[in-house]
Amino acid sequence: MDLQHSDKVFAGAIPEVYEALMVPMIFAPYAADMAARIAALQPRRVLELAAGTGVLTREIAGRLPAETLIVATDLNAPMLARAEQAGTSRPVHWREADAMALPFADASFDMVACQFGVMFFPEKGRAFAEARRVLVPGGTLIFNVWDQLEFNAFARDVTGALATLFPDAPPEFMARVPHGYHSQAAIEQDLRLGGFQSSPVFETVAATSRASAARIPAVAFCQGTPLRADLERRGPDALGRATDHCEQALLEAYGDGPLAGPMQAHVVMVTAPAG
Template sequence: MHPCESDLAFAGSIPQFYEQYMVPLIFAPYAADMARRVALRQPERVLEIAAGTGVVTRQLAHLLAPSVSIIASDLNPSMLEHAAAVGTCRPVEWRQADAMQLPFPDASFDVVACQFGAMFFPDKAKAFAEVRRVLRPGGTFLFNVWDSIEHNEFADTVTQALAACFPDNPPRFMARTPHGYHDPAAIAQDLARGGFDRTVELVTVAERSRASSPRVVAVAYCQGTPLRGEIEAHGPSSLSQATDVAAAALASRFGAGAVDGLIQAHVVTVER
C-alpha cells in the first residue's frame, strides 16, 4: 500500500484515540471473528497485513498455538509502534510492510489475514496479487471490508451531521473510503485480476456497536480516524464543533445514555 490520504492521517494522536475508542466500538467483534476463522484453518505460518494497532494480532496470539508463526505488518509505523507497545500474550513479529510490495518470499504463509485494510489499497488487484504470491498453494486469504455506510448506523449518522455542519465541503472520509469498497462483484473482480481463480466466499456479518454515551461515539469518529484531518481543514475550532454536532445528532437518534447501533461487514475467504 503506497502512502495515501488515509495512511498519512493515521499519525499523531490518532493511534491512541483509535485504540481507545474505535477498537472497542467497531473493530473488536470482527477481530474475534477473523481470528476464529484463521484458527479453523490450523495454519503454521500466518501473515497479517494492515494490522493497525493490533486488535486482530492479539486475538491470533491468544487462539493460535505458540508454535504458529505470526507476522503482523502495517505500512504505518505509528500504528505498529502502538500495537507493539500494547503487546500480545506471546511473541509475534511486528514488521513494517507495504501491501503493494510484500517483503516476503513466494509461498511463505498458510494464511494471510487482513481486517478492514483492503479499502485503503490504492491498487487492490496488485495488493491481492502480492497476497497470492506469498501464500503457499492451497493457502487461504481471509479479509473483511465494511458494508455500505447505510448499514453502519453510527458512521452514517456522524457523516450526515457533518454534511449539515460543513455544507460547502462536507467531510466524507467515512463514506468515501472505509465504506467505499462493499460491492461483492467489484471485490470478486479485483481478486480475479490479482490471480485468484477459485470460488470466492463472501458472507455478510452484522454486529452491534455499543458505547456508554453519544459523546464517546462522536469522539471516536471525529478524533480517532482520518476523518479528523478533513474536519480540521475547516479551521482551528472545527474539531470541537464537529464533535459537538456529531454527539448531538447521535443523541437525537439513539438517546442520551448508552447507545447501540448496527454495524455490518463482508467477510471474504478465497484459496490460492
C-alpha cells in the same frame, strides 16, 4: 496534504484514540469472528496485513498454538508502534510493510489475513497479487470489509451530522473509503486481477456497535480516523466544532446514556491457486 493521501494516514493523536475508542466500539467483535475462522483452519504461518493497533493480532495470538508463526504488518509506523505497546499474549513478529510490495519471499505463508484494511490499498489488484505471491499453493487469503454506510449506524449518523455542519463541502471519508468497497463484483474482479482463480466465499456478518455515551463515537470517528485531517483543514476550531456537533446529533438520535447501533461487514475467503 491532499485527500487521497490523508485518507491513509493514521498518525499524531489518531492511534491512541483509535485504540481506546474505535477498537472496542466497532472492531473487537469482528476481530473475534475472524480469529475464530482463522483458528479453525489451523494455519502454521500467518501474515497479517494492515494490522493497525493489533486488535486482530491479539485475538489470533490468543487462539493459535505457540509454534504458529504470526507476522503482523502495517504501513503506518505509529499504528504498529501502538500495537507493539499493547502487546500480545505470546510473541509475534511486527514489521512495517506495504501490502502492495511485501518484503517476504514467495510461498512464505499458508494464510494471509487482513481486517478492514483492503479498502485503504490504492491498487487492490496489486495488493491481492502480493498476497497470492507470498501464499503457498492452496493457501488462504481472508479479509473483511465494511458493508454500505446505511447498514452501519454510528458511521452513517456521524457522516450525516457532518454533512449538515459543512453543507457546501461535506466530509465524505467514511463513505468514500471505509464503506466504499463493499461490492462483491468489484472485489471478485480485483481478486482475479491479483491472480486468484477460484471463486471467493462471501459471508455477511451483522453485529452491534456499543458506546457508553454519545461523546464516544463522536470523538472516535472525528478524531480517531483519517477523517480528522479533513476536519482540521477546515479551520482551527473545526475539529472541536465537528466533534461537538456529532455528539449532539447522536444524543438526539439515541438519547443521553449508553447507545447501541447495528453494523455490518462482509468476510471474504479465497484460496490461492494450487500451482
